[in-house]
Amino acid sequence: MASYDIAAIEQKWQERWEKERTFYASEAADAPKFYNLQMYPYPSGELHVGHLRNYTYVDVLTRYKKMRGFNVMSPMGWDSFGLPAENAAIETGIHPLTFTEEHIVKMTEQVRRLGAVYDWDRELAAHRPDYYRWTQWLFLQLFANDLAYKKEAAVNWCPDDQTVLANEQVVEGSCERCGATVEKRNLSQWFFAITHYGQRLLDDLATLDDWPERVRVMQENWIGRSEGASFRLPIAGHDDKSIDVYTTRPDTMFGMTFVVLAPEHPLVAELVAGTEYEAPVAEFVEQVSHETEVERMAAEGDKKGMSIGVNAINPATGDEVPIFIADYVLLSYGTGAIMAVPGQDQRDWDFAKAHDLRIVRTVQPPDDWDGEAYVGEGPAINSGFLDGLEVDDAKAKTIEWLEEQGIGEAAIQFRLRDWLISRQRYWGAPIPVIHCPDCGIVPVPEDQLPVLLPEIDDYKPEGSSPLAAAEDFINTTCPSCGTAARRDPDTMDTFVDSSWYYLRYVDASNDEAPFARDKADYWMSVDQYVGGVEHAVLHLLYSRFITKVLYDLGYVGVEEPFRALFTQGMIVKDGAKMSKSKGNVVSPDGYYEQYGADAMRLYELFIGPPTDDAVWNDRGVEGTSRFLDRVWRLGDGEVGTVSDRDETPADVEMLRLAHRTVEKVTGDIERFAFNTAVAALMEFSNGLGAYLRSEAGGRRATFDTVYDMLLRMLAPLAPHLAHELWERIGNDSMLATEPWPEWDPELTKLERVTMVVQVDGKVRDRIDVDASITEADAVALALTSARVQEYTKGNEPAKVVARPPKIVNVVTA
RNA sequence: GCCCGGGUGGCGGAACGGCAGACGCGGCGGACUUAAAAUCCGCUGCCCCUCACGGGGCGUGUGGGUUCGAAUCCCACCCCGGGCACCA
Numbered sequence: 033m034a035s036y037d038i039a040a041i042e043q044k045w046q047e048r049w050e051k052e053r054t055f056y057a058s059e060a061a062d063a064p065k066f067y068n069l070q071m072y073p074y075p076s077g078e079l080h081v082g083h084l085r086n087y088t089y090v091d092v093l094t095r096y097k098k099m100r101g102f103n104v105m106s107p108m109g110w111d112s113f114g115l116p117a118e119n120a121a122i123e124t125g126i127h128p129l130t131f132t133e134e135h136i137v138k139m140t141e142q143v144r145r146l147g148a149v150y151d152w153d154r155e156l157a158a159h160r161p162d163y164y165r166w167t168q169w170l171f172l173q174l175f176a177n178d179l180a181y182k183k184e185a186a187v188n189w190c191p192d193d194q195t196v197l198a199n200e201q202v203v204e205g206s207c208e209r210c211g212a213t214v215e216k217r218n219l220s221q222w223f224f225a226i227t228h229y230g231q232r233l234l235d236d237l238a239t240l241d242d243w244p245e246r247v248r249v250m251q252e253n254w255i256g257r258s259e260g261a262s263f264r265l266p267i268a269g270h271d272d273k274s275i276d277v278y279t280t281r282p283d284t285m286f287g288m289t290f291v292v293l294a295p296e297h298p299l300v301a302e303l304v305a306g307t308e309y310e311a312p313v314a315e316f317v318e319q320v321s322h323e324t325e326v327e328r329m330a331a332e333g334d335k336k337g338m339s340i341g342v343n344a345i346n347p348a349t350g351d352e353v354p355i356f357i358a359d360y361v362l363l364s365y366g367t368g369a370i371m372a373v374p375g376q377d378q379r380d381w382d383f384a385k386a387h388d389l390r391i392v393r394t395v396q397p398p399d400d401w402d403g404e405a406y407v408g409e410g411p412a413i414n415s416g417f418l419d420g421l422e423v424d425d426a427k428a429k430t431i432e433w434l435e436e437q438g439i440g441e442a443a444i445q446f447r448l449r450d451w452l453i454s455r456q457r458y459w460g461a462p463i464p465v466i467h468c469p470d471c472g473i474v475p476v477p478e479d480q481l482p483v484l485l486p487e488i489d490d491y492k493p494e495g496s497s498p499l500a501a502a503e504d505f506i507n508t509t510c511p512s513c514g515t516a517a518r519r520d521p522d523t524m525d526t527f528v529d530s531s532w533y534y535l536r537y538v539d540a541s542n543d544e545a546p547f548a549r550d551k552a553d554y555w556m557s558v559d560q561y562v563g564g565v566e567h568a569v570l571h572l573l574y575s576r577f578i579t580k581v582l583y584d585l586g587y588v589g590v591e592e593p594f595r596a597l598f599t600q601g602m603i604v605k606d607g608a609k610m611s612k613s614k615g616n617v618v619s620p621d622g623y624y625e626q627y628g629a630d631a632m633r634l635y636e637l638f639i640g641p642p643t644d645d646a647v648w649n650d651r652g653v654e655g656t657s658r659f660l661d662r663v664w665r666l667g668d669g670e671v672g673t674v675s676d677r678d679e680t681p682a683d684v685e686m687l688r689l690a691h692r693t694v695e696k697v698t699g700d701i702e703r704f705a706f707n708t709a710v711a712a713l714m715e716f717s718n719g720l721g722a723y724l725r726s727e728a729g730g731r732r733a734t735f736d737t738v739y740d741m742l743l744r745m746l747a748p749l750a751p752h753l754a755h756e757l758w759e760r761i762g763n764d765s766m767l768a769t770e771p772w773p774e775w776d777p778e779l780t781k782l783e784r785v786t787m788v789v790q791v792d793g794k795v796r797d798r799i800d801v802d803a804s805i806t807e808a809d810a811v812a813l814a815l816t817s818a819r820v821q822e823y824t825k826g827n828e829p830a831k832v833v834a835r836p837p838k839i840v841n842v843v844t845a
Numbered sequence: 846g847c848c849c850g851g852g853u854g855g856c857g858g859a860a861c862g863g864c865a866g867a868c869g870c871g872g873c874g875g876a877c878u879u880a881a882a883a884u885c886c887g888c889u890g891c892c893c894c895u896c897a898c899g900g901g902g903c904g905u906g907u908g909g910g911u912u913c914g915a916a917u918c919c920c921a922c923c924c925c926g927g928g929c930a931c932c933a
Contacts, residue, residue: 245849245850246849246928252848252929258932260933358931361933366932369933377933382931447932568928638868638869639857640857649856651871655868656869661883661884662884708859708867710869713868718868793914833914839864
């Protein structure tokens with residue numbers, strides 16, 4: 033138990049930081065800017081120790097960078113639109129607005145309690161009209177530039193949440209939020225044309241060298257660029273029609289023994305019309321359309337399909353090949369049709385086997401090949417003018433040939449789909465368009481924003497947006513022609529809100545524009561972004577896209593929003609991520625009461641490597657609390673003795689330890705190795721304790737110097753205690769605004785070191801030597817070691833490897 | 846299937862190719878105390894020899910390799926986590 037009043041100290045300093053506006057940012061500051069940002073949280077009203085890890089990292093960085101002389105901007109806001117508030121409203125009858133605002137108050141309190149400091153002048157919340165007004169403005173910008181469009185398409189439908197979802201929100205066929213199996217429905221929905229930016233989103237990943245490799249790879253996979261060729265296949269007996277196919281393996285064209293269309297492909301119905309295939313094909317299509325994504329994936333290997341009784345012509349061989357429909361070909365990718373080459377594609381192989389179709393190999397497999405489809409490298413065979421060419425050359429030559437024939441060309445495909453942003457839910461930003469029977473889709477004029485979300489009584493989604501039933505809202509007049517018209521009843525995906533909030537922070541109270549260009553120029557890009565890896569694709573990809581759009585439109589001067597990204601791991605308890613539903617949530621409140629915010633913070637930092645998931649240990653906070661108590665006692669003169677004696681080597685050693693610790697902690701914080709930074713400080717304080725308790729005790733001047741350094745280093749990590757101690761030992765200044773300590777390279781060098789002596793790689797002796805020992809002296813010393821001679825048995829060593837002053841290895845054989 | 850990470854004491858984890866296990870948790874022993882808490886000190890990878898002082902062997906998922914020297918680099922494999930996936 034601490035002998036000091038933790039609660040009083042915490043309150044005192046939290047009030048002072050706020051009152052003195054210590055951590056508020058200004059564009060006018062005469063220092064380099066540092067935009068420090070954490071992913072703004074959903075106001076769930078309940079912060080657990082897993083969340084606090086993230087808050088602690090960001091706060092440490094804010095405080096550290098400030099001490100390093102940066103003009104730090106660290107804002108806070110709320111991702112406050114979205115389903116939980118609405119679902120709670122349905123259950124409890126509490127209005128989402130009340131629910132949300134109450135949670136924001138509660139969470140603000142919890143965040144302050146940790147001692148986390150933000151520039152609250154910039155606070156924003158997605159659900160407030162002064163914010164979503166500009167989310168709507170953003171929509172209009174995209175609409176005006178043909179990047180937002182409404183289209184009927186087969187979309188993901190979550191039956192539980194009663195709304196559509198973006199592709200990114202479907203994980204293995206299930207709703208990312210609620211886990212329900214997602215269905216496909218043909219609906220008219222709003223999309224953002226993120227595919228227009230596919231290539232740039234991919235290319236610019238290379239510029240993000242302060243992003244985790246993992247995240248870049250995930251985005252790369254998601255964008256899914258592939259190179260190949262597209263070409264047209266003639267259809268026997270239908271000279272007016274052809275099938276467009278896309279392939280990444282044009283070199284295998286001679287091996288195309290059949291063609292497969294997606295069942296929903298528009299050509300299918302045309303080709304079978306009036307034939308005996310019409311009815312069975314219709315039945316097959318009907319059947320497939322009822323399958324969910326999950327069922328379709330579960331059928332992998334089991335290639336379901338049927339012939340449609342029409343042949344296509346392989347342009348390379350001139351042969352007629354049968355056309356099939358099969359559910360393994362997706363209408364949504366490429367052209368919805370493939371040339372099937374069973375010899376080089378396992379799926380085609382499986383299908384060919386199931387339907388007894390011809391297989392022709394066009395790449396020579398290795399001699400020991402005993403597999404089925406061969407997808408590797410090798411010379412072309414059975415391929416006419418391609419024979420003998422390796423895969424890459426054969427691809428190029430085929431494309432050349434397709435172009436000469438005028439039937440095809442090189443082509444690039446992306447897996448990335450346009451971003452579906454409309455939602456049939458209440459608690460979101462209304463889509464600012466009006467549907468006019470005469471003029472069609474008309475954007476709400478900018479000066480009429482925001483389109484306010486109306487108060488309604490029934491939030492329950494019934495397959496269409498609850499707003500559709502709000503007569504006063506939905507009925508309006510066309511801004512263009514004045515006739516009676518209807519507002520769009522849908523709201524925007526909350527990922528639209530979060531795709532630009534970091535730009536609003538730079539000028540959060542602007543009511544003329546979302547933000548001023550000069551402020552964006554000053555603050556952007558975000559220098560350090562911190563958040564969970566679960567947003568690797570969703571939020572981070574959308575934000576990159578929106579920033580690029582705004583760059584193209586001249587609103588910002590940077591193409592990438594987040595210069596450096598840090599993704600922290602989760603905190604795990606009982607083998608699972610902390611969540612209410614798992615019932616394993618650890619609240620910080622008990623720890624705050626018993627040990628205080630600083631001990632909590634230090635354990636959050638110490639718990640493990642910040643990028644990794646970490647297991648919560650109930651005793652951990654006790655450990656860091658013990659450390660803080662020791663620091664307190666050291667400062668309070670309760671440990672050992674201190675006197676004004678003359679300097680001894682022990683004092684110099686103490687000073688050296690302090691300097692080495694500054695070097696270590698600085699480096700560790702810079703590279704986000706907070707766990708080892710805390711460990712180094714513990715070692716330092718252990719050393720300081722031993723020094724004071726030694727027979728000679730501590731020397732006043734030395735102690736004052738090193739304790740000053742200790743407090744400065746603790747200032748970002750355990751700020752309340754560090755500030756209080758700083759004041760207690762007689763400083764007038766606010767520690768937060770003091771400079772970070774420097775280290776003297778002369779003092780971080782070791783003078784005496786333990787040199788390890790090995791014989792044949794095994795440690796046989798340790799000798800205390802001067803750090804500047806020469807190689808010759810090191811070798812000589814090693815060879816005279818009695819322990820070494822024991823092992824060399826007087827024989828001349830075969831070889832001696834010396835790396836003074838660290839190690840000498842005597843090799844006997 | 847392809848692409849990333851990662852396997853180190855009882856636990857969380859340290860470790861520029863150079864003393865494996867820093868720091869902390871837990872455990873054991875001791876000091877202080879009437880007692881307890883708190884605090885402080887010592888020990889704490891496994892096995893073996895020794896009354897002891899000491900000393901030896903084995904140890905970073907498994908098997909090979911490179912090197913004077915490998916947790917670290919290379920190859921193969923096993924296991925765990927993550928991403929993509931009937932994507933043509």
